[in-house]
Amino acid sequence: MQRIRLNLNQLEETLLITLWAKALDSKLPVPMLGDTHSAEIADRIDYDFSTLKIKDSLTYETALRSRMLDDAVRSFTTAHPNAVVVDLGCGLDPRMIRCHPPAGIDWYDVDFPEVVALRPQFLPESTHLIGADITDPDWPADIPRDRPAIIIAEGLIPFLPSDSFQLLTRTLTTHFTTGEIALNGYTRFAAWAMKYHPTIKALGIKAATGFDDPRIPETWNTGLTLIDEDFLTRAPQIAAWPQPLRALTRAMSHSTTLSRQGARILRYHF
Numbered sequence: 006m007q008r009i010r011l012n013l014n015q016l017e018e019t020l021l022i023t024l025w026a027k028a029l030d031s032k033l034p035v036p037m038l039g040d041t042h043s044a045e046i047a048d049r050i051d052y053d054f055s056t057l058k059i060k061d062s063l064t065y066e067t068a069l070r071s072r073m074l075d076d077a078v079r080s081f082t083t084a085h086p087n088a089v090v091v092d093l094g095c096g097l098d099p100r101m102i103r104c105h106p107p108a109g110i111d112w113y114d115v116d117f118p119e120v121v122a123l124r125p126q127f128l129p130e131s132t133h134l135i136g137a138d139i140t141d142p143d144w145p146a147d148i149p150r151d152r153p154a155i156i157i158a159e160g161l162i163p164f165l166p167s168d169s170f171q172l173l174t175r176t177l178t179t180h181f182t183t184g185e186i187a188l189n190g191y192t193r194f195a196a197w198a199m200k201y202h203p204t205i206k207a208l209g210i211k212a213a214t215g216f217d218d219p220r221i222p223e224t225w226n227t228g229l230t231l232i233d234e235d236f237l238t239r240a241p242q243i244a245a246w247p248q249p250l251r252a253l254t255r256a257m258s259h260s261t262t263l264s265r266q267g268a269r270i271l272r273y274h275f
């Protein structure tokens with residue numbers, strides 16, 4: 006098999022972290038996500054994934070948070086079968102295949118132009134592709150405004166400089182009439198600590214800021230209302246995690262402050 010060499014910058018290369026974590030999960034005896042498409046995509050890329058130094062904990066966490074975000078997409082698209090789904094910073098994630106949305110859904114995958122240009126080679130299924138820097142407020146221009154929208158941002162927020170996530174929420178709530186934003190949130194500490202993460206360090210990425218209180222986005226006057234904050238530490242799937250990760254995660258689950266430092270899924274209505 007001819008493997009494809011990618012020509013991406015460091016920020017774009019972060020897609021390899023999540024892709025590889027999902028690929029590793031799919032090979033576990035009890036996968037959290039079971040995304041064999043990510044494994045097939047990774048097999049076709051000419052890259053030494055071992056240089057990412059992905060720890061088991063990151064594999065489990067990434068797969069579970071992705072599953073929780075997929076669940077958010079499934080429940081929104083079941084309730085709104087004419088919705089648009091927007092996957093921001095989609096990388097090479099085959100989320101639409103995993104979610105298998107109703108036929109009336111229009112799915113938009115958004116990332117830098119160099120990244121979305123790769124998707125047809127690896128993911129021939131048809132989603133609408135938008136190649137843009139999402140800190141540019143004009144990127145949603147081609148997406149219908151008048152349908153309910155669910156916007157997913159997985160693994161994206163820490164790479165957005167300073168207040169650009171706040172500006173992004175304004176762009177979204179100005180463009181779309183109604184909908185939901187679902188993302189994995191990072192506290193200020195978690196965002197700061199990311200720059201010491203071996204994988205992020207290996208890629209030379211400077212992580213941006215996070216927020217602790219999930220209600221902070223409600224104060225930005227962008228029309229967001231918190232729906233819920235779900236901690237991975239309290240997810241039932243933790244029961245299938247190996248020891249000592251399971252015991253450590255269970256111990257963390259008793260404290261909201263500690264749970265917040267781990268992965269959490271935040272959903273906002275607008």
Ligand SMILES: C[S@@+](CC[C@H](N)C(=O)[O-])C[C@H]1O[C@@H](n2cnc3c(N)ncnc32)[C@H](O)[C@@H]1O
Binds near residue numbers: 022116120137165
């Ligand atoms: C860690 S990867 C996550 C990829 C995907 N969401 C997943 O879960 O597999 C972060 C992605 O965000 C994209 N990204 C970061 N900043 C962006 C920006 N300003 N505009 C568009 N895409 C961006 C990167 O190119 C990369 O594909």
